[in-house]
Amino acid sequence: MTDHEFKIDELMDGEELTDKQKKIIISAIESFSEKGFSATSTSEIAKKAGVAEGTIFRHYKTKKDLLLAIVAPVMAKFVAPFIIKDLKKVLDQDYEHVEDFLKAMLENRRDFLIKNLPTVKILVQEIPFHPELKELFKEHIGLQIYERFIKLVEYYQAKGQIIEIPAYSVFRMVFSSIFGYLIARYMILPEAEWDDEAETERTIQFIMHGLAGPNSGN
Amino acid sequence: MTDHEFKIDELMDGEELTDKQKKIIISAIESFSEKGFSATSTSEIAKKAGVAEGTIFRHYKTKKDLLLAIVAPVMAKFVAPFIIKDLKKVLDQDYEHVEDFLKAMLENRRDFLIKNLPTVKILVQEIPFHPELKELFKEHIGLQIYERFIKLVEYYQAKGQIIEIPAYSVFRMVFSSIFGYLIARYMILPEAEWDDEAETERTIQFIMHGLAGPNSGN
Amino acid sequence: MTDHEFKIDELMDGEELTDKQKKIIISAIESFSEKGFSATSTSEIAKKAGVAEGTIFRHYKTKKDLLLAIVAPVMAKFVAPFIIKDLKKVLDQDYEHVEDFLKAMLENRRDFLIKNLPTVKILVQEIPFHPELKELFKEHIGLQIYERFIKLVEYYQAKGQIIEIPAYSVFRMVFSSIFGYLIARYMILPEAEWDDEAETERTIQFIMHGLAGPNSGN
Amino acid sequence: MTDHEFKIDELMDGEELTDKQKKIIISAIESFSEKGFSATSTSEIAKKAGVAEGTIFRHYKTKKDLLLAIVAPVMAKFVAPFIIKDLKKVLDQDYEHVEDFLKAMLENRRDFLIKNLPTVKILVQEIPFHPELKELFKEHIGLQIYERFIKLVEYYQAKGQIIEIPAYSVFRMVFSSIFGYLIARYMILPEAEWDDEAETERTIQFIMHGLAGPNSGN
DNA sequence: CATGAATGAGCATTCATTCAT
DNA sequence: GATGAATGAATGCTCATTCAT
Incomplete structure (x- = not known):
């Protein structure tokens, strides 16, 4: 996990990412790459990231925005x-x-x-x-x-x-x-x-x- | 559409396909390839094929079975x-x-x-x-x-x-x-x-x- | 199975039952008593009885008729x-x-x-x-x-x-x-x-x- | 209805129940006892409880979980x-x-x-x-x-x-x-x-x- | 910033039933 | 009499998204 985080920061150097945001990105990457974008549910990402479902949508208006991010x-x-x-x-x-x-x-x-x-x-x-x-x-x-x-x-x-x-x-x-x-x-x-x-x-x-x-x- | 049918028969030479079955296959191929398997809904396939949604499941137990077929x-x-x-x-x-x-x-x-x-x-x-x-x-x-x-x-x-x-x-x-x-x-x-x-x-x-x-x- | 059949005839002495009809009754009794009437599907009864789904409805207009019978x-x-x-x-x-x-x-x-x-x-x-x-x-x-x-x-x-x-x-x-x-x-x-x-x-x-x-x- | 609520709280003293959750339970009890568990649909319970169908499944993973609860x-x-x-x-x-x-x-x-x-x-x-x-x-x-x-x-x-x-x-x-x-x-x-x-x-x-x-x- | 209850549309799948063969 | 393909409404359940807290 710590292994991932530095990559995240490195990749998204523009924005400041909160801790939860990083976890969301990491979980999303994992799930998207394993099961595909549309076979992955936001609730699954939230669970894996250890955040509430709503938190995802606070940072990314839609699921697709998350993909693009x-x-x-x-x-x-x-x-x-x-x-x-x-x-x-x-x-x-x-x-x-x-x-x-x-x-x-x-x-x-x-x-x-x-x-x-x-x-x-x-x-x-x-x-x-x-x-x-x-x-x-x-x-x-x-x-x-x-x-x-x-x-x-x-x-x-x-x-x-x-x-x-x-x-x-x-x-x-x-x-x-x-x-x-x-x-x-x-x-x-x-x-x-x-x-x-x-x-x-x-x-x-x-x-x-x-x-x-x-x-x-x- | 008639253009497709011969290909279908050619490909699935083993089984006898009913008319509706062929339409289902053709529609599924079209949708799956355009939007991806999990982004395609069975109701969409049914509508495109002009059959009832239940008809799909009479021939293919699950959506995945349809993919495999x-x-x-x-x-x-x-x-x-x-x-x-x-x-x-x-x-x-x-x-x-x-x-x-x-x-x-x-x-x-x-x-x-x-x-x-x-x-x-x-x-x-x-x-x-x-x-x-x-x-x-x-x-x-x-x-x-x-x-x-x-x-x-x-x-x-x-x-x-x-x-x-x-x-x-x-x-x-x-x-x-x-x-x-x-x-x-x-x-x-x-x-x-x-x-x-x-x-x-x-x-x-x-x-x-x-x-x-x-x-x-x- | 033969064990059941005589009971069936004994019970339904009024009507003449075809072979398939007997099998339907036997299968329905088994499923109804194991899983309850509404948790049992007609297709399940048909499969267990070895008859086509339609055959049940030829003899019993509705599922409830079968229960009453x-x-x-x-x-x-x-x-x-x-x-x-x-x-x-x-x-x-x-x-x-x-x-x-x-x-x-x-x-x-x-x-x-x-x-x-x-x-x-x-x-x-x-x-x-x-x-x-x-x-x-x-x-x-x-x-x-x-x-x-x-x-x-x-x-x-x-x-x-x-x-x-x-x-x-x-x-x-x-x-x-x-x-x-x-x-x-x-x-x-x-x-x-x-x-x-x-x-x-x-x-x-x-x-x-x-x-x-x-x-x-x- | 208010008549029911106190019983609910009395019975489920362990958990905190939201308002909607209570309504779901009350409606489910009513329907289950009147028509039986498997003859009762979740949509029916939702309608009677005045909640969205999804709300039931937020609180009870499956219909059976609701029964057990x-x-x-x-x-x-x-x-x-x-x-x-x-x-x-x-x-x-x-x-x-x-x-x-x-x-x-x-x-x-x-x-x-x-x-x-x-x-x-x-x-x-x-x-x-x-x-x-x-x-x-x-x-x-x-x-x-x-x-x-x-x-x-x-x-x-x-x-x-x-x-x-x-x-x-x-x-x-x-x-x-x-x-x-x-x-x-x-x-x-x-x-x-x-x-x-x-x-x-x-x-x-x-x-x-x-x-x-x-x-x-x- | 974060939560999680709530939503209602949508999902894959099953259902009892019909009907042409 | 028997079949099984076909139906479309209904089922249990999941979805992305919203919003009051």
Whole structure:
């Protein structure tokens, strides 16, 4: 529990959260990710959080507001580093090879995902059913990340490191591979034994060769 | 609506379905895939299907039974071709190169997915919340497909067409790429303009080079 | 089951019962007596009887009709012997002492009760909730038995064997004692060990002395 | 209605009952005793009580819980006086003759029964169908009363006031007679004219002579 | 800020009954 | 005579939300 709390504060850095509010968020995350948003009742959350039912609605006007309060900051935090640090680093030649960039990105975002696994699970699950979420997602990932990523791809294509195919295809393939790994690793078979270092390396290599095209041997 | 009916019969070939039963299934698929299983009420399904609410429960003891009745056959049908046709073809040298096999697989299953998109969407959405579904999935995909696929990978590895990494990594990468494509294409951005032929080709090439390793140029 | 059937025929001697009808009656008696009339569903009876739900309603227009069809004949049969045989015997001096009459009555009706225990249980349970049943009961027991019994009491009072108190008080006491015994014996503690002969004798003696009044020692 | 409320508080002295809760209990008692537990719907109770249906379930998790909340305290209250007062009085020679004890007991408990008639009716009706009720009954009546009563019987047998038959037979006969009277008086024919004093006296005399045996004349 | 009683609409499910076959 | 699919009202119960305290 104490383990969670710091994450909460870290994530919701804007507002001041009362003790009860934190407990509500933690309980909601747990229940939403285990049973899904609409299969979770507010009374269940209240019970788990040890607060009265009314308390939830004092802080979040509706159940959906609670969902958004949980899921929105995770999106913001997820994209933040892309915007600020990484892109700059690439353009500053910090990552001469795609490979270095990919490795950095994968490792960086993996830590974030692991820390916020249940919340991300909720996000992924609920996006299809809530237009507001879709909108938020498009804003954050769609624009912030996609546009920047496209530029990077073109940058590396110019350097001859990436095959000449549409940048959006590259985007899709890279994300499929990375998220395919992370989903398999942390959502589908989290209980299996994984050699994370080797798998990460293989995934990067797969993407690298896949993107290098026929002349990847050189 | 008539458009749907043939699919229903095709999918549930075992049982005899009454007219009302078919309508129930069609309505349930529509609602489940649009709003999610637990956000869909049986009364809503009944209304959409034009039947009395009691009629649903005459045929499906519980709402969950209805879900299973929809989702189970789709899994069975999905794996069927892998088991019978494709594997045989490969071993009979019908597909000399991995590429041919991949292309065949992707095209073959894509048709199925397109036809059963809403049902597959339901399956994907609900699997995390229903142990019975997880079990079914493991049985069908986990065993039927995984085991066969692993053999194929080893076969092509022996022929030197695939890099020497664990077969399960290959499995993961191939499926990530393929499903990443299909999900992006049909679930995330179905309304965008897609050059399917080109995208398919690129995806295959991406996988091919990714798996061929550094010597893919030869 | 064959064990039941003869009882059924015996009880419903008026009508011809089809095979299915018998099964319905047997199943209904079982369920009604175990769970009560309104806690028993017609579908449950149908399932237990191995017939279709509709079949019940072909023979009995409503669920209540089924109840009456079960319970009415048991009342008729219960009072029958009083009317015909016993009263005559008493008046013909077959039972010189109240004691003999009581013993005969208790034994005679006990056999009937044991045979029809579940049905009697249903009757006792449901009487308070169904005016029709109350009416039937008044007709049969209230008139047929009560009136005859009163005459007997007066007869024995004239002979000095019974204390001079209102005959209806005698009626109540005798029936309380007898049914108190039968209810304790067969409904409240059927699984206890009972020395039936001794208990019957004690009950009779209790009634005898109770009714004889202070001069019972003579 | 105000007439009821004091009884409610008196009966459920343990808990604090909200106003609505009292109304629910009162309505439930009325309906349960009139139509039986399973023929009474919660919506009916709610309507009669003038509360929302949900309110019932806030206070009583299930309909059965409501039944138990009504019926359990009546059992506890019913046996209480036996345990504390009467037994002590008898052993303290307050009742030198069985007759005095019987009279005291009958009068004392009759008042209670009259006050709680509908609740007792519910108890009697529902006991056969609810194992939990049976258990409660055994605990309270079976142990608390039976054991104490047996001791009293043996005490009076030693004094020669009661015939030498098994104490449990005495128990059964006494209770049959008393409850036979009360049931006839208040449940079967409540609308008839009763000379309560005379009937009570006759019943006591009946029991007295019945238990005194052949030498009751002395 | 927090409570928890109260709500009434809505839920999945069951019900007795009907009727075409 | 028997079936069982179909019904729609009713059931016990849960829901998100409100509000007086």
